[in-house]
Amino acid sequence: LQMMQWLDCQPKVELHLHIEGTLEPEFMMSLAKKHQVNLPCTTMQEVKEAYNFNNLQSFLDLYYLGASVLRDEEDFYQLMWRYLLKCKEQNIVHCELMFDPQTHTERGVEFAVFMTGFKRAIAQAKKEWGQSCYLIMSFLRHLSEDSAIQTLQQAQPFYDDFIAVGLDSGELGNPPEKFQRVFQQAKELGFKRVAHAGEEGPPEYIWSAIKTLDVARVDHGVRSIEDEKLIDFLIESQLPLTVCPLSNIKLKVFSDMQQHNILQLLERGLLVTVNADDPSYFGGYLNENFYSLIDSLSIQQTHLRQLVRNGFIASFLPQEIKEYWL
Numbered sequence: 001l002q003m004m005q006w007l008d009c010q011p012k013v014e015l016h017l018h019i020e021g022t023l024e025p026e027f028m029m030s031l032a033k034k035h036q037v038n039l040p041c042t043t044m045q046e047v048k049e050a051y052n053f054n055n056l057q058s059f060l061d062l063y064y065l066g067a068s069v070l071r072d073e074e075d076f077y078q079l080m081w082r083y084l085l086k087c088k089e090q091n092i093v094h095c096e097l098m099f100d101p102q103t104h105t106e107r108g109v110e111f112a113v114f115m116t117g118f119k120r121a122i123a124q125a126k127k128e129w130g131q132s133c134y135l136i137m138s139f140l141r142h143l144s145e146d147s148a149i150q151t152l153q154q155a156q157p158f159y160d161d162f163i164a165v166g167l168d169s170g171e172l173g174n175p176p177e178k179f180q181r182v183f184q185q186a187k188e189l190g191f192k193r194v195a196h197a198g199e200e201g202p203p204e205y206i207w208s209a210i211k212t213l214d215v216a217r218v219d220h221g222v223r224s225i226e227d228e229k230l231i232d233f234l235i236e237s238q239l240p241l242t243v244c245p246l247s248n249i250k251l252k253v254f255s256d257m258q259q260h261n262i263l264q265l266l267e268r269g270l271l272v273t274v275n276a277d278d279p280s281y282f283g284g285y286l287n288e289n290f291y292s293l294i295d296s297l298s299i300q301q302t303h304l305r306q307l308v309r310n311g312f313i314a315s316f317l318p319q320e321i322k323e324y325w326l
């Protein structure tokens with residue numbers, strides 16, 4: 001209980017969260033009504049039952065379906081605004097949020113629609129309580145590299161509004177090297193790079209994200225534990241992993257929280273952080289992810305302190321701001 005209270009009050013950062021994954025069921029249903037979208041679930045009970053996933057793909061199918069209710073600028077503003085209020089509530093002083101343009105452009109929603117909505121909410125939260133928020137534009141890896149290149153081009157009017165590019169969606173069969181050219185282009189444009197790797201995919205995908213995409217962080221990366229050379233590299237380089245405990249359990253990456261390897265990775269000296277991924281689908285925001293570790297692992301106050309600290313270290317904040325929080 002003491003650890004939980006300490007955690008609630010502690011300033012924290014969120015580094016791995018998909019804004020489309022914060023769409024709460026009630027909000028989803030109200031938007032479905034507003035835009036007359038037919039969803040297969042019509043009651044809260046049905047929605048909750050549908051949120052039983054077998055793996056990453058079974059979640060993604062529902063996640064893309066859910067996102068289809070987001071249509072106009074106000075929807076995207078509301079989505080972002082509701083999450084930023086959550087940051088205030090949970091003492092998340094800085095967040096780096098992924099958004100998936102192709103989830104929206106593929107169904108005819110233009111870049112300006114979601115970007116204008118997101119930017120309005122971010123500016124308002126910054127003005128009202130000083131919220132710090134960076135955006136990461138993520139490519140869908142189940143689509144082609146040409147589609148990712150086109151997305152990078154479409155984003156041009158908004159190059160000042162995101163700090164990095166990312167890579168998400170179905171991992172198996174879509175290795176990082178498939179996106180080498182578009183990541184090289186993003187690098188030349190001055191963007192930092194992150195990629196999901198080693199969530200469901202093997203350690204080779206983590207190596208590839210590091211070597212062919214030159215990432216500054218690996219999202220998930222929990223399967224690194226299967227490759228001793230990779231573990232050594234991650235310790236030596238202090239390349240951060242953004243781990244998402246509740247997500248890993250919901251998507252059956254680990255059978256239960258007692259089996260989660262985050263504490264092992266931390267104790268071996270990897271720069272691991274705790275994050276929420278898709279909180280409305282996985283049952284909790286950042287604090288709840290920490291609580292789940294407190295409940296299930298033999299975690300000490302010093303571990304918690306290090307995990308919170310690692311978040312700041314792994315962030316893209318300028319050095320002087322990091323130092324202020326550390």
Ligand code: ADE
Nearest residue numbers: 018168169170196277278
């Ligand atoms: N998109 C949203 N959440 C994701 C996850 N956990 N892995 C891959 N793609 C995602």
Ligand code: ZN
Nearest residue numbers: 168196219277
């Ligand atoms: Zn993710």
